[in-house]
Amino acid sequence: MDIRKTKEFIGFGVLKSAAVIVLLALFAILYFVAARGIKVINWEFLTQMPRSGMTAGGILPAILGTFYLTICAICFALPLGVAAAIYLTEYAKQGRLVRIIRIGINNLAGVPSVVFGLFGLAVFVKFCGFGISILSGGLTLGILILPTIIRASEEALMVVPRSFREASLALGATKWQTISKVVLPNAVSGMLTGSILGIGRAAGETAPILFTAVTFYSARLPRSVFSEVQALPYHIYALMTEGTHPEAQIPIAYGAALVLVSLVLGIDLIAIIIRNRFRRRKKW
Amino acid sequence: MVKLVHSPYPSGHRQSIVHNETNIRISIRDLNIWYASARAVKDVSLDIEKNKVTAIIGPSGCGKSTLIRAVNRMNDIIPGVKVKGEILLDGKNIYDEDIDVVTIRKMVGMVFQRSNPFPKSIFENVAYGLKINGFPGKKKLAERIEQSLKDAALWDEVKDRLGDSALDLSGGQQQRLCIARALAVEPEVVLFDEPCSALDPVATARIEELIQELKEKYTIVIVTHNMQQAARISDFCTFLMLGELIEFDKTDKIFTTPSKKVTEDYITGRFG
Ligand SMILES: Nc1ncnc2c1ncn2[C@@H]1O[C@H](COP(=O)(O)OP(=O)(O)O)[C@@H](O)[C@H]1O
Ligand SMILES: [Mg+2]
DSSP states (O other): OOHHHHHHHHHHHHHHHHHHHHHHHHHHHHHHHHHHTTTOOOOHHHSSSTTTTTTEOOHHHHHHHHHHOOOOHHHHHHHHHHHHHHHIISSSOOSSSHHHHHHHHHHHHHHHHHHHHHHHIIIIIIIIIOOOSSSHHHHHHHHHHHHHHHHOOOOOTTEEEEEEEHHHHTTTHHHHHHHHIIIIHHHHHHHHHHHHHHHHHHHHHHHHTTTTOSSSSSSOOOSSSSSSOHHHHHHHHHHHSSSSSSHHHHHHHHHHHHHHHHHHHHHHHHHHHHHHHHHHOOOO | OOOOOOOOHHHHHHHHHHOGGGEEEEEEEEEEEEEEEEEEEEEEEEETTTEEEEEEEOOOSHHHHHHHHHTGGGGGTTTTEEEEEEEEEEEEEETTTOOOHHHHHHHHHOOOOOOOSSSSBHHHHHHHHHHHTTOOOOOHHHHHHHHHHHHHHHHHTTOTTTBBGGSSHHHHHHHHHHHHHHHHEEEEHEESTTTTSSSSSHHHOOOOOHHHHHTTTEEEEEOOHHHHHHHHHOOEEEEEEEEEEEEEEEHHHHHHSOOOOOOOOHTTTTTO
C-alpha cells in the first residue's frame, strides 16, 4: 500500500468511527430509556389520570398537554415562518435590511431556551394576560421554533430551480401566481420536513413552558387554550425532583421519558416519510 | 424619447436596405443593458420582421441572451440590471412606464436554453399558461392544448399519455413541450434562446423543422451559437460581438458576402 492509500484509509477510518460513535450514543440513550421505561408502560399508563399523589396511575394529562402545546406552536409558527421565508427569499430586495433580519433570525436560534421561557412569561402570561396556559406556552414554543421553520422554508424555496420561475413568468404569470402555483408546490416538502424536525425538538423542551404553561398536577384535563396543563418533559422533571416517594415516582418518570422519546422519534419519522415520498417524485 | 447615442450602424440606413418597412414587428432602438456596472449590450439597433426567423449569432458571452431576454423583459427579474433605449413592439415602447410586463410576456413567449418543464403532467404543463390567464371551460382548454401540442409537433407522441409526468419525456420532447406551452397562450412573437444546445442532432433537426413551420404564424427570434443552424433556418441574421452589433442583414447575404471582415472570420470558424 502506498502512502496515499494509507492516508486515505486512516482518514476514512477516523470519519467512520465518528459516525459509529454518534450512532452508539443514540442507541445507548434509547436503550437506557427503553429498558427502564418499558416496565411501567401499558394501556392504563397511557390512558389514565395519575393517582395517589402521582405515585400511581397514568400520564394521560401530560401526553395530551404536550400534544396541545405542540399543536398550538405549529398553528402559530408554521404560517408565520413560511410567510416570513417567502417574503425574505422572494419579495424582499436582497439588501442590508434583509441581511440584518437574517442575522437576527440566526441569533434567535442561538438564544437559550430558558430565555424564551422568561420572554413568554413577561409577554404572553403577564402583558397579554393569557396567564399560565396552553396558549402562552404554545406561543412561546412557537417563537422558539420560528427560526428553524424560517430557515428550513428559505432553503426549500431557494432550491426550487430558477428555470421554473422563469418559465412561469415568461408565460405571463404574475409574481404571486409564480410563487403560489410553481414555487410553493415544489418547496412544500422541504418546508414541512425542516419544520417538523423543528417541532419534534420543541415537543421535548422544558424551559420554555416552565413559566408559561405547565403545572405539576391538575385534577382535570385542560378544557380550553387558557387552561394550564401538564406536559411530558416537565412531568419527568417534577417526578424526579419533587414528591416524597421516589421509589414509586422514578419508574413513572422513565415511562414518561420513553413516551416522550417515542413521540419525538415518531414526529421525525413523519418528516422522513414526507421527504422520501416527495423525493421519489421529483427528479430535478 | 431616449437620446440617440452615436452608433456606427445607423438604423435608418440599414432598415431601408434590409426590410420591407411595413412588415416590421419589433424595433430595437439604441439598446444598452448593464449588469451592475458592466455593459453587456451596447447601442444595439435592429428591426425584426413579421413571420420571419431572425437569428442572433456571436461568440459565447457576447450578449445574445441578454439581448433576446430584453424583448420580453425577462431581464427585469435579475437584480441590478439597467436598460436604456427602446424596444418598440408594434410601435409601442415596451419599456414605457405605463406598460404592464405581464401583457408583454403574454405577447412575446420564450423558450429557454435548457428545457424547463414544470414537474407536473404533460397536460398541466401546457395548461399552465392558460389557467393563470383564467382560461374558461374544460372543453376549450383541452382543445387548445391539443392544438398547441400539434403545433409543436408533439401531439402524436404524447396523446395517449397526457397525464404522465413531463419529466419522463426525452430531452427533445421536453423542449417541444416547452414550445407547446409557450404557444398555448397564443403569443405573437416567440423567442428561442439556444433551444437546441442540449439536444442530440435528431432532436435538433425536429426543432429546426418546427421553427420553419412556426414562422407561418409567429414572428421568431432565435439565439444560436451554431452557424449552420442560423444559415439553415433564419431569414435575417444579426452578428454580435462584445455586446455590439457588428452586422445585420439577410441571412443569405451574411453567409455569402458579409460586409465586415470579423463577420466573415467568425462564420468561417476562424474564432469563436
Ligand atoms: N446575471 C448576470 N449578472 C452579471 N453579468 C451577467 C449576467 N448574465 C450575463 N452576464 C454577463 O453579460 C455578458 C453577456 O452575457 P450573455 O447575454 O449571457 O451572453 P451570451 O448569451 O451571448 O453567451 C457576459 O459577459 C456575461 O458574463
Ligand atoms: Mg446565452
